[in-house]
Amino acid sequence: MRQKIIAGNWKLNPSSSKEAKELTIQIKEKIDSKELKKVVVIVSPPAIYLTQIKELTENSKIKTGAQNCYFEEKGAFTGELSVAMLKDTGIEYVILGHSERRTIFGETDEMVNKKTHAALKKGLIPIVCVGETLKERESGSTDAVVISQLQKSLKDISSNGKNLIIAYEPVWAIGTGETCSSEEANRVCGLIREELGRILGLSVAVETHILYGGSVKPSTITEQMKQSQIDGALIGGASLVADDFVEIIEKTLAVVES
Ligand code: PGA
Numbered sequence: 182m183r184q185k186i187i188a189g190n191w192k193l194n195p196s197s198s199k200e201a202k203e204l205t206i207q208i209k210e211k212i213d214s215k216e217l218k219k220v221v222v223i224v225s226p227p228a229i230y231l232t233q234i235k236e237l238t239e240n241s242k243i244k245t246g247a248q249n250c251y252f253e254e255k256g257a258f259t260g261e262l263s264v265a266m267l268k269d270t271g272i273e274y275v276i277l278g279h280s281e282r283r284t285i286f287g288e289t290d291e292m293v294n295k296k297t298h299a300a301l302k303k304g305l306i307p308i309v310c311v312g313e314t315l316k317e318r319e320s321g322s323t324d325a326v327v328i329s330q331l332q333k334s335l336k337d338i339s340s341n342g343k344n345l346i347i348a349y350e351p352v353w354a355i356g357t358g359e360t361c362s363s364e365e366a367n368r369v370c371g372l373i374r375e376e377l378g379r380i381l382g383l384s385v386a387v388e389t390h391i392l393y394g395g396s397v398k399p400s401t402i403t404e405q406m407k408q409s410q411i412d413g414a415l416i417g418g419a420s421l422v423a424d425d426f427v428e429i430i431e432k433t434l435a436v437v438e439s
Pocket of ligand 1: 356357358395417
């Protein structure tokens with residue numbers, strides 16, 4: 182049975198460990214007293230804060246993830262972090278193939294695939310991101326782009342539905358304030374699930390969590406979480422404002438309970 186996953190992606194924020202700590206404490210204080218039932222909460226701070234945030238969230242309801250990893254285990258790869266290093270901090274998740282990594286840092290589906298293999302091998306749960314650009318949407322190639330990214334990113338992967346998360350993030354909706362309509366996001370997430378069925382088998386597809394990401398806000402979350410194919414949200418901007426992030430969690434909980 183799938184749960185709802187609310188995952189914050191802090192990107193290159195905040196600017197100091199003090200602020201990262203404050204944000205975490207604000208979220209923690211508000212959600213730890215709640216019965217979260219089937220809502221899983223994840224925060225993904227910049228890697229340099231992971232050890233600190235992991236310690237702060239020990240025995241709390243907040244789980245932690247990284248925003249990237251490298252696929253090699255060790256060696257001459259200046260500036261990179263291996264899955265083992267990330268695992269060593271105690272975190273459980275890693276976001277892979279985010280559109281900012283793809284467009285700004287030149288990450289390809291093949292690299293995302295290698296990183297997904299590496300994460301699964303060492304027991305980090307990858308949150309694999311896929312999504313079309315505005316140009317691709319306008320030219321009618323959304324479905325083909327998303328399916329191709331999924332097929333390539335998951336090439337030769339074997340996983341059960343609990344060890345893998347997919348995030349559908351239309352690039353044009355990320356950080357723009359423009360959200361994809363809930364119905365359309367649900368349709369694409371359904372398409373992703375169908376494709377997962379072909380790649381990993383039907384029982385895995387049914388169990389795999391598929392998140393929506395792109396300008397998710399407290400005002401949009403309820404409709405999004407009511408959709409049958411959307412199992413949570415990957416949230417950038419609103420995850421940096423403790424009150425907004427907590428409101429998103431509360432509204433998700435209300436949908437789960439209704
Ligand atoms: P946003 O970012 O919520 O600020 O649009 C989402 C993401 O990049 O994962």
